[in-house]
Amino acid sequence: MSSQPSHALEHGTVPWLLAGALATAAPHAGHLPLWLSLLVASAMLWRVWLWQRRRPLPPRWSLALLVIAGVAGVAWQFHSLFGKDTGVALLVLFMALKPLETHHRRDALVMVMLGYFLLLTHYFYSQSIPTGLWLLVAMTLLTGALIRLHGGAQPITAIARQASLLLLQALPFLLILYLLFPRVTGPLWGLPEDAHAGLSGLSEQMSPGSISNLIQSGAIAFRSRFAGETPEKADLYWRGPVFDSYDGITWRAATPAAGLPKPEPVIEASGTSYAYTSILEAHNQRWLLALDVVTSLPPESSLAPTFEALARERLRIRSRVSFISAVDYRANRIEAPGILQQALTLPEKINPRARALASEWQSLPPEKIAATALAMFRKEDFHYTLRPPLLGVDAVDEFLFGTRRGFCEHYASAFVFLMRAAGVPARVVVGYQGGELNPVDGYLVVRQSDAHAWAEIWLAGKGWVRIDPTAAVAPSRIEQGILAALPEGEPLPSIIRLDRDWLRQLRNRWEAANNSWNQWVLGYNPQRQRELLSRIGLRDPDWQSMTASLAILCGLALLIVTLWTLPRRRRVDPVQRAWQRYCAQLARRGVCRAAWEGPLAFAQRVARERPELAALTSEAADCYAQLRYGRSGDEPLRRLQQCMRRLPPTRRKEL
Amino acid sequence: MQPILPTTRPSPVTRILAAANAVILGKSTQTRLALCCLLAKGHLLIEDLPGVGKTTLAHTLARVLGFQFARIQFTSDMLPADILGVSIFDRESGNFRFLPGPVFSQVLLADEINRATPKTQSALLEAMEEGQVTTEGETRPLPEPFFVIATQNPSTQIGTFPLPESQLDRFLLRIELGYPDHDAERALLESGGRREQLPTLSTCLGPGEFAALQQRVSTVYSSPALLDYLQALVEATRQDARLVHGLSPRAALSLLAVARAWAFSDGRQMVLPEDLQAVLPAVACHRLRLLSGSHAGAEDIAALIRSLPLP
Numbered sequence: 001m002s003s004q005p006s007h008a009l010e011h012g013t014v015p016w017l018l019a020g021a022l023a024t025a026a027p028h029a030g031h032l033p034l035w036l037s038l039l040v041a042s043a044m045l046w047r048v049w050l051w052q053r054r055r056p057l058p059p060r061w062s063l064a065l066l067v068i069a070g071v072a073g074v075a076w077q078f079h080s081l082f083g084k085d086t087g088v089a090l091l092v093l094f095m096a097l098k099p100l101e102t103h104h105r106r107d108a109l110v111m112v113m114l115g116y117f118l119l120l121t122h123y124f125y126s127q128s129i130p131t132g133l134w135l136l137v138a139m140t141l142l143t144g145a146l147i148r149l150h151g152g153a154q155p156i157t158a159i160a161r162q163a164s165l166l167l168l169q170a171l172p173f174l175l176i177l178y179l180l181f182p183r184v185t186g187p188l189w190g191l192p193e194d195a196h197a198g199l200s201g202l203s204e205q206m207s208p209g210s211i212s213n214l215i216q217s218g219a220i221a222f223r224s225r226f227a228g229e230t231p232e233k234a235d236l237y238w239r240g241p242v243f244d245s246y247d248g249i250t251w252r253a254a255t256p257a258a259g260l261p262k263p264e265p266v267i268e269a270s271g272t273s274y275a276y277t278s279i280l281e282a283h284n285q286r287w288l289l290a291l292d293v294v295t296s297l298p299p300e301s302s303l304a305p306t307f308e309a310l311a312r313e314r315l316r317i318r319s320r321v322s323f324i325s326a327v328d329y330r331a332n333r334i335e336a337p338g339i340l341q342q343a344l345t346l347p348e349k350i351n352p353r354a355r356a357l358a359s360e361w362q363s364l365p366p367e368k369i370a371a372t373a374l375a376m377f378r379k380e381d382f383h384y385t386l387r388p389p390l391l392g393v394d395a396v397d398e399f400l401f402g403t404r405r406g407f408c409e410h411y412a413s414a415f416v417f418l419m420r421a422a423g424v425p426a427r428v429v430v431g432y433q434g435g436e437l438n439p440v441d442g443y444l445v446v447r448q449s450d451a452h453a454w455a456e457i458w459l460a461g462k463g464w465v466r467i468d469p470t471a472a473v474a475p476s477r478i479e480q481g482i483l484a485a486l487p488e489g490e491p492l493p494s495i496i497r498l499d500r501d502w503l504r505q506l507r508n509r510w511e512a513a514n515n516s517w518n519q520w521v522l523g524y525n526p527q528r529q530r531e532l533l534s535r536i537g538l539r540d541p542d543w544q545s546m547t548a549s550l551a552i553l554c555g556l557a558l559l560i561v562t563l564w565t566l567p568r569r570r571r572v573d574p575v576q577r578a579w580q581r582y583c584a585q586l587a588r589r590g591v592c593r594a595a596w597e598g599p600l601a602f603a604q605r606v607a608r609e610r611p612e613l614a615a616l617t618s619e620a621a622d623c624y625a626q627l628r629y630g631r632s633g634d635e636p637l638r639r640l641q642q643c644m645r646r647l648p649p650t651r652r653k654e655l
Numbered sequence: 656m657q658p659i660l661p662t663t664r665p666s667p668v669t670r671i672l673a674a675a676n677a678v679i680l681g682k683s684t685q686t687r688l689a690l691c692c693l694l695a696k697g698h699l700l701i702e703d704l705p706g707v708g709k710t711t712l713a714h715t716l717a718r719v720l721g722f723q724f725a726r727i728q729f730t731s732d733m734l735p736a737d738i739l740g741v742s743i744f745d746r747e748s749g750n751f752r753f754l755p756g757p758v759f760s761q762v763l764l765a766d767e768i769n770r771a772t773p774k775t776q777s778a779l780l781e782a783m784e785e786g787q788v789t790t791e792g793e794t795r796p797l798p799e800p801f802f803v804i805a806t807q808n809p810s811t812q813i814g815t816f817p818l819p820e821s822q823l824d825r826f827l828l829r830i831e832l833g834y835p836d837h838d839a840e841r842a843l844l845e846s847g848g849r850r851e852q853l854p855t856l857s858t859c860l861g862p863g864e865f866a867a868l869q870q871r872v873s874t875v876y877s878s879p880a881l882l883d884y885l886q887a888l889v890e891a892t893r894q895d896a897r898l899v900h901g902l903s904p905r906a907a908l909s910l911l912a913v914a915r916a917w918a919f920s921d922g923r924q925m926v927l928p929e930d931l932q933a934v935l936p937a938v939a940c941h942r943l944r945l946l947s948g949s950h951a952g953a954e955d956i957a958a959l960i961r962s963l964p965l966p
Contacts, residue, residue, distance in 0.1 A: 153962050155896075595964030598928035629878045630925040 009102050012153050014051045016145035017111055018044060018099055023138035024115045025092050027122055027131065032089055033077050039070060040096035047099040063101055070097065088121045108149050115142045129517050140164060152595065172557040180533075180550045182543045183526040201283030202240045202430050206453060207250040208395060211430070212386045212407040215482065217448040218495030220281060221432060222289055223515055224444045227275040233434055234478050235327040237292040237454065237466065238446060240431035241285075242306035244339075248347045249395060251413060251428045256305075256338075263305050263336040269295045269326030277322045279443075279519065286310045288321055289431060289446075292466065293331055296324035305339065306427070307331055307464070318518055333463040335425075343425035343458060351396040351417060358421030366424045366459050370467055373418050377411065377472040380404070384411075384474035386490040408477075411469035412453040425458040429466070434481050436496075440512035449482055449496050575627040575637060582620050582644045589613065589647070599624045616643050667868060668694075668920045670859045671719050678715045678852050679708060681839025685830050688937050689716055689804070691916035693865075694872045697827020697909065698783050698803040700768075700941065705808065707832045710766060713804040714853055717762035720865055721858035723798070725760035729771040731814065735778035739788050753795070758782050761798050765805040769815040779803065780822045800865065820944070827909050828934070829941035868919075875915040876925040883966045884928050885911060888935065891963050892943060898951065899944045910938045932960050 022044055029037040043066075050057060070093045071081070078086040095118055098111045119135050119142075143163040148154070151162075201221060203210060222238075243251035256262065273295060280289060288301060288309040297303060298321040300312050309323065346355075361369045383405045391398045391410075396417045399410050406414075412428050419426035433452035435444040454468040471478045477485035483496060495507065533541055538549065583593040583602075591610055593602045599621035607614035620643035623636035665673070668690070675686045689712060692699040701709045710726070717724035727738060740756035757763060758779065765779060782788050783803050787796045805826065808815055823829070835843060860868075877885075885907065893901025902910070914930040921930075936953040943951040 153958070594961070596932075596961050598932065598965065600927055601929045601932075625925070625927055628880050629876075629927050631876055631878075 009105055009108055010149075010152070011051070011054070013108060013145065013148050014047070014099070014102065016141070016148045016159075017102065017108055018047060018051070020115050020138065020142040020145045021095050021099060021111065023134075023141050024118045025095050027126075027134060028088060028092050028118075031085075031125055032092060035073065036070075036077070036089055036093065039073075040092060043096040043100060050100075057103065058100055060101070063097060066097055066100075067093075084124055088118075088124065091118050091121065105149060108145070112142050112146050112149070115145075127522055129514060132517075132521075136167075140167060143167060169561060172561070173554060176550065176553045176557060178524070179529070180546060180553065182546050183524075183529045201281075201285065201448065202287070202451060204241060204285070205250050205252045206243055206409055206413070206428060206430055208388070208391055208406075208410055208413070211409045211451050211453055212388070214451045215386065215407075215449045216491055216493055218493030219448050220511065221283070221446050221448050221450070222278050222280040223438075224276045224278045224291075224435070224446065225442055226444070227277075229272075229274075230437070230444065231272075231274055231291070231327050233480075234471075235291075236434050236444075237429075237452075237468075238289045238432040238435075239292045239294075239308045239429060240287050240289055242304070242308060242427055242429050242456075244306075244342050244427040245345070246347060246413075246417070248350045248393065251416075253306075254342045263339070265303050265305055265307055266332055266334070267293055267295060267307070267326075268330045268333075269293070269328065270330075271326060271328035273324050273326050275322070275324045277320060279515065279523075280315055280319045280321065282315050282317050282319075284314050284316060286312075286314055288315075288323075290323045291325035292327070292431075293329045294323050294325050295329075298322050305336070318523060320519070320523060331463045332458075333461060335458055335463070340425045340458060343427050344420050344423065346417065346420050351394045351421075353394075353397045353401055354414070354417055355421045357400070358418045361418075361422045364422075366457065369422045369424055370419065370457055373415055374467065374469060374472040377415075377469050382406075382411075382473045384408075384470065384477065384485055386486060386492070408470040409453045411473060412455045415455045415467065415469040419455070419457055427456050429454055429456050433468075433478060436481070438508045438512055438515075440508045441515055443512070443515055445511060447493075447496060449493055452477075575624065575640075578637060578640045578644070579620075579624040579628075582617075582624075582640065582647075585644055585647050586613065586617065599628075613647070616646060619643055666922055667860060667864065669922075672920070674719045674856065674859055675712075675715050678856065679712055680842050681835045682708070682712070682832060685832055686712065686716075687917070687920055688828060688830050688913075688934065691913055691920055691934065692828040693720070693800075693802055694869055694916040694919065695827060695909075695912040696800070696869060697912070698805070698825060700805050700807060700823070700826040700829040701832065702807045702809060702829055702941075703832045707834065709806040709832060710764060711850060711853070712832070713762065713764040713806070714850075715856065716804070717764075718853060718856045719859050720762075721860050721862075722761035722800070722802075722865075724762045724764070725757040726764040726766060727757045728766045729768050729775070731770055731772060731816075733771050733775050735775055736790075738775065738779055739782070739790050742791055753790070753793075755795070758788060759795075759797060761800055762802045762804065765803055767808055768805040769807045769817055771816065773816055773819075776816065776818065776822065779805075780825050783825050800869075820942075823941045824903070824905065826941065828913060828937040830937050872916045872919045873912075875919050875923070877911060877915065878925065880966060881926050881928065881931070882911075885914075885931055887963055887966060888931060888960070891959055892939065895959060897945055897955070899946060902939060902942060906938065906942050910935065913938055928965055935960065 025040055029040075032040075049055075071090065074086060074089045074093065075081050078089065080086055081090075091114065095111070095114055098107065098114065102108050102111065116139070119139055122131060122135055140160070140163045143166055144159045147159050147162050147166075151159075202214070241253055243253055245252045245254040274291065275296075276291070278289065288298075288311055290297075290309040293307050294303060294309050297309055301321070302310050302312075304310050311319070311321075358369075361372055364372065381404055384407070385405050386407055388399075388406045388410060389403045391403070396414045399406055399414050400418075416426040416428050430451070430453045432446045432450045433454070434450050435446040437443075438445050452470070454466060454470065456464045456466055458464050468478060474485040483492065486492065530540070533539075533546075538545065541549070579599070586593065586606065589610070591606050591613070597605070603614070603618045603621035606617040620640050623640040623643065626632045626636045627640070671690060672683070672687055675690070676683050679686055689699055689701075693716065699713075701712065703709060714724060714726075727733075736756070738756045738758050740754050740759065742751040742753045744750075745752040768776060768779070782797060783801075786801060787794050789795075807818070834840075889902045889907045889910070892898060895901070910931065911926070913934040914926045917930045917934050918924075918926045936956045939956055940951050940953065943955075945951055945955065
């Protein structure tokens with residue numbers, strides 16, 4: 001076949017193929033082993049060099065060696081030849097080596113198809129907007145390569161225009177398939193890494209420094225949108241884990257005593273209820289970070305005895321949950337003795353000065369004790385800072401009487417210690433405080449930098465009451481947010497520090513776009529699909545009716561596209577059609593007529609390349625020339641059609 | 656239905672070509688193009704290195720067609736009068752008598768036309784355009800038919816005045832001869848120079864027969880589909896970003912005329928796309944200039960043809 005020029009790959013096609021291959025393979029460099037990325041890059045550079053110098057391609061055996069070496073390297077690196085990462089690595093390897101054996105059009109076609117397949121694999125690793133945009137560019141390049149392959153030399157702009165037009169025409173089908181194709185619960189292939197990437201968030205314990213470290217991330221923890229009005233900023237306490245066990249350094253949740261039934265929380269809400277929907281980033285924990293305190297829970301979740309909303313499973317994917325909360329509440333006015341006992345427990349011996357101070361207050365009523373402690377934080381020389389000095393064994397003593405510089409965890413920890421030492425049941429609550437409204441989409445954005453720790457004390461008759469000692473030290477933290485509360489020069493993430501309006505607006509727009517993407521593209525799950533289908537009149541469809549509607553809609557879209565393009569399609573007259581069909585038959589037998597080739601010239605070439613077809617083709621070409629360029633009646637048309645029927649049957653190997 | 660390829664006795668064109676090809680070895684395409692140029696009533700420009708047979712081709716054609724032949728060797732000190740003729744005083748009759756110059760012949764071989772000064776060149780080119788010569792206030796018609804076959808050295812050679820664009824356009828075709836192939840050159844070496852064979856050539860055509868052929872050429876059919884393709888080709892030259900400008904309507908007419916002659920020389924009564932493709936380089940190369948400043952080459956034209964599907 002290589003002797004037939006029509007099957008050889010055109011020189012000008014190669015740059016398109018290489019650009020498509022490069023655009024498709026390049027983003028994988030981020031997670032492939034370095035040696036493989038280098039191998040891929042050098043293979044492509046080699047091909048570019050060969051193309052530029054019009055050198056012959058490397059011999060088959062050297063390619064075979066390269067493939068064997070590459071596959072062996074992949075097998076050695078991944079300890080297997082199966083699995084997602086290995087498969088992707090092999091595909092990228094093939095994508096880089098295939099250009100080195102593109103002799104024929106067929107090879108180029110294989111490359112383009114491989115490229116289309118490789119595009120899909122990127123979604124294993126990232127499903128973000130930039131990835132989507134980049135893959136769109138790569139897909140356009142691959143389509144451009146396909147157009148160049150079939151359409152011959154054209155200006156770049158013409159190819160780009162046609163490729164974009166083709167992709168645009170695919171858009172209705174994309175939408176129909178995306179919206180209607182039966183969805184399965186849970187991912188088919190395992191999730192992309194960024195679905196629960198950067199699993200930063202609150203942890204299951206709190207020690208000095210744990211929150212001030214978390215704060216340095218500007219990543220979004222969750223977004224909330226309130227159905228009605230948004231509560232005051234000072235009321236925005238998003239409840240995470242509750243810690244009631246202290247070992248002198250670290251606060252943890254106490255392990256509930258085995259065998260005892262879990263006490264049901266009793267919440268009496270008064271005042272306004274706020275309904276809102278949160279979109280939580282994956283954080284690999286169960287808590288749902290609801291506004292304090294929840295009165296109505298989403299399905300498949302529960303309220304812990306310590307009032308935090310918990311999902312049934314750990315949140316490994318971005319989740320959308322709806323709550324109703326009240327900010328004026330009384331919680332557990334009658335508390336289980338076990339919990340109260342735990343809320344008074346302190347480790348032995350440590351922090352003697354704090355204990356001594358607290359024992360002076362023991363005679364006061366509990367509210368007074370709390371007020372005294374807060375007054376101490378307010379009046380004495382305490383500072384709110386992200387960079388507190390390190391503390392030793394008697395952490396609370398050192399903090400209260402020595403350094404006096406701390407972040408919210410220091411204040412919450414010291415306050416709860418003092419309360420317990422004074423005989424008031426108290427515990428630490430960790431979560432987020434505040435949030436920033438994104439005016440673009442109306443979502444309240446809560447970042448890791450809004451992480452916060454506060455305290456709760458139990459008062460007879462009032463239940464658990466929130467006390468935020470940080471508010472006593474730095475009231476602006478609660479009223480205006482972390483940025484206002486911290487002095488200049490504290491290491492805050494730059495994303496929340498944007499002082500220029502346009503930068504802030506840009507960030508808001510970008511985050512709003514990401515939010516919509518998350519909700520409508522990534523978060524389009526079976527449930528959302530059901531919602532959408534019921535809106536168009538399909539209630540609880542089974543897969544048969546979904547497939548049927550899919551087929552009907554695709555058919556309709558096809559019909560519309562056809563009707564749209566039909567008037568612009570030139571009517572092919574019978575002479576042209578007969579000749580084109582004859583040429584197509586010859587193409588199946590290995591001789592392709594170039595688009596610019598006239599009938600007699602083609603017949604002469606056929607006579608040279610395939611003498612056994614010469615007589616018939618010469619007759620067909622004569623007829624066609626007479627019909628199209630001469631002055632003759634319809635008689636040659638019948639003969640032309642007969643010529644096609646008289647062609648010998650194709651042999652298999654010619655295909 | 657009439658057969659496309661001739662099967663009966665050789666047509667006059669075939670005979671002319673056979674006779675010419677017996678003298679000019681291995682250059683059948685160029686001879687055929689040159690003959691087509693004359694059949695389409697145009698002037699021919701042959702451009703190549705000295706010694707590849709330009710003059711022989713011109714001379715042979717004149718002989719085979721039975722035309723009166725004259726030759727001017729252009730030099731840089733040549734004046735228009737050397738071509739057109741001069742009036743001298745005849746002492747016997749006491750009048751001025753016009754001595755016609757070499758231009759008064761049917762086939763004029765203007766050898767190395769780009770060695771002459773522009774003034775002399777334009778004297779000849781005016782004669783080509785008008786078909787008549789005006790000297791000293793008197794207009795004298797040139798003989799019928801009147802062909803100029805000009806040869807030109809590649810303009811890269813020293814001592815040449817390249818023909819300007821407007822004058823190049825007066826030539827219907829420009830062809831290059833190139834070196835002969837191996838076998839042709841061997842035959843040439845074995846049989847000696849070609850010029851000696853010229854006197855032995857006999858005329859293939861009777862008087863008036865060439866005019867009849869020209870008449871038949873002009874009736875060769877060009878279908879609407881063919882004209883579509885011709886227009887597409889011409890428009891492609893106008894849209895090609897590598898070219899300074901495209902082909903003019905006059906060039907399009909020339910292309911059709913030569914393609915008709917080419918089809919006729921193949922024994923056909925209709926023009927096919929192949930005919931346009933075959934003659935396009937000779938029609939277009941000297942009329943198109945690349946952005947780089949040089950004239951378009953045959954490979955540029957071939958690329959253009961390949962980029963354009965048949966309608």
